Amino acid sequence: VAEQLMPAMTKSAFAEKGVVTPEEFIVAGDFLCPTWSWQGGDEKHARSHLPRDKQFLVTRNVPCAMRAAAMEEYAGKEVHLDGDDEGWVAAGESGGGEDASRDDDDADAAAKAKAGGSAAAAKRDDDDDSDGDIPDMDDFVDLGAEEEEDDASAAAPRRGIADSDAELFSAAGATTAATKNPADNILKTRTYDLSITYDKYYQTPRVWLSGYDEHRSVLPPKKTLEDVSAEHAKKTVTIDPHPHTGAPAASIHPCKHAPVMKKLMDATARAGGGTPKVEHYLLVFLKFIASVVPTIEYDYTLSI
Amino acid sequence: MTRETTADVDDDDLGAAEVLRFEPWQSAVDPGFFAELARRKLDSIGLSEAPLRVTATYAPAQHALVSSPASMARASFAEDGDDAAARAADARAATRALMPGTLHNVNTFERFKTFDRARVLADAAGALWSQIASGAAEEDPSLLNRFAVVAFADLKRWSFYYWFAFPAMKLTDPVKVLNPGVRSLTAAWGEDVAVKAAAACDAWLKGGGAFAWLYSRSTGACYSLTAWKALTGGNAASADDVALAFADACCAKTHPGWALRNLALLAAARWNVERLRVVAARSPAGRISADACLHMTLALPAIAADAGALPPGPAVGWELNAKGRAGPRCADLGASMDPTRLATQAV
Known part of the structure; x- marks a missing residue:
């Protein structure tokens, strides 16, 4: 509500306070394209302080092959920020960068490192997924199935692939049901649609996550939290309606974004020399988000 | 059938063929x-x-x-x-x-x-x-x-x-892929031609073009599907110059996505071609890239497209x-x- 009464900020203060004006948000957003795209969204949810066709940024179908808990144990590279940012974690010097480039071998290695306990966890996961609450799905009268059984032009049904691979992977201690068919390089994994909106009250970007399971069914909020690092899972990630699409989505609350951004930009300045440009604001922001959702493999494309 | 002459890299053995499989939509x-x-x-x-x-x-x-x-x-x-x-x-x-x-x-x-x-x-x-x-x-x-x-x-x-x-x-006679099968656009056309094609296709899609289009290697330009007759004149040699390109949702390196299935049917029914070059356009990091795109040459069945005819x-x-x-x-x-x-x- 306060957001509606407040004027949008106009004076640039990203380097001093870690906040951005709507104009700076647009400049920084342009820098993420075309990996991310600007969207206008619904007319009735459009914010007047942003251009009609640049209301928020999206990138879709981003793979997330393993759960945050496994990643944390594997990586252990995050740097705790000191001072008054209790609980916040910054992507470590190597941590953030490697998330993007981390390939499947790493994922496997991490999975192996996690062997025993998480294999059991994966098992539980599967049980949850087994559509137990769907009434009589099995005696569904299928009218079209026989017709399609011998469809020579359809690529092999996933059933055989997934099952044999699942066994293979769980033998190796995989933490998730992410499986890969070696023949056609397809990975069965959770995916996320990510979007970044501008929060006028906190004068920072805000990130929204909408997850799908290995079979592209909506991921319940509880399971989305498995992809959030432990420090943030219960504290700062909430399920709210997306301001532009209305879809319930997991969001990282922006109340601490500005001080964290300020710290990260100072760190970047010390490491690379010079104040970061406003164009790079969202790249730094994504590094910070990578510490909150360490296993979602969105592409940074550019390093700063 | 006229063999490709414009690009040496594309010296395909177009003899044997196997049924092309499409990845179903999810x-x-x-x-x-x-x-x-x-x-x-x-x-x-x-x-x-x-x-x-x-x-x-x-x-x-x-x-x-x-x-x-x-x-x-x-x-x-x-x-x-x-x-x-x-x-x-x-x-x-x-x-x-x-x-x-x-x-x-x-x-x-x-x-x-x-x-x-x-x-x-x-x-x-x-x-x-x-x-x-x-x-x-x-x-x-x-x-x-x-x-x-x-x-x-x-x-x-x-x-x-x-x-x-x-x-x-x-189809009783399904769409087949000719040797050497499905491979990357770079492998099929050589780096220079492939990169040029990928850039043209990227511009086509970003410019609001339809998800399926035609690409001519001789002109290096993209056209809408309706330009097929004008581009090829029903001539097999010209048909070799023109490829059917489409935005492919599938990531597999070995086969294309389901969208091509109906496109191939359209090509067979409307253009009466036996052989068709296809480019499956994919865009890692938001740009169509020659390495990510696939190239394949299809063998299409003969299908009559009378407006009143039953589906094939x-x-x-x-x-x-x-x-x-x-x-x-x-x-x-x-x-x-x-x-x-x-x-x-x-x-």
């Missing part, structure tokens, strides 16, 4: 779609089971290991006017192709179980075929991405049951469920949408 329905379905069910749809027009979108594969799904969101409901224009603008900004669909939302689980799905699929396939035969699909290729979805919204438990069908026709084969295309079987899917959104559960969580 649906991904955003919670916003279900929320809007629930709202409409309560506000306007009521007990009506009349089919609703909906629109899904998809992007060319953006990741080497994960295919792009056919996505439904709240904007999928917009039929026309400002909302549909806004959706089209957003799709263009994100380089996403539109897929026209029909939603059959029924009132009870019993109705959902016994719904005449065979008729739904046959109707969708029939419409698809008549639009191919009449030439409408050549004008507007998005018609080839037609789909149907049968759904039941259990608003007591905030569970949504749904089953997608992406119709295609099972039975319709297929029901999506498999999470168990990999023919069956519906269920989205349980109680945790994020049920007002009473939300109220108990709120602190």
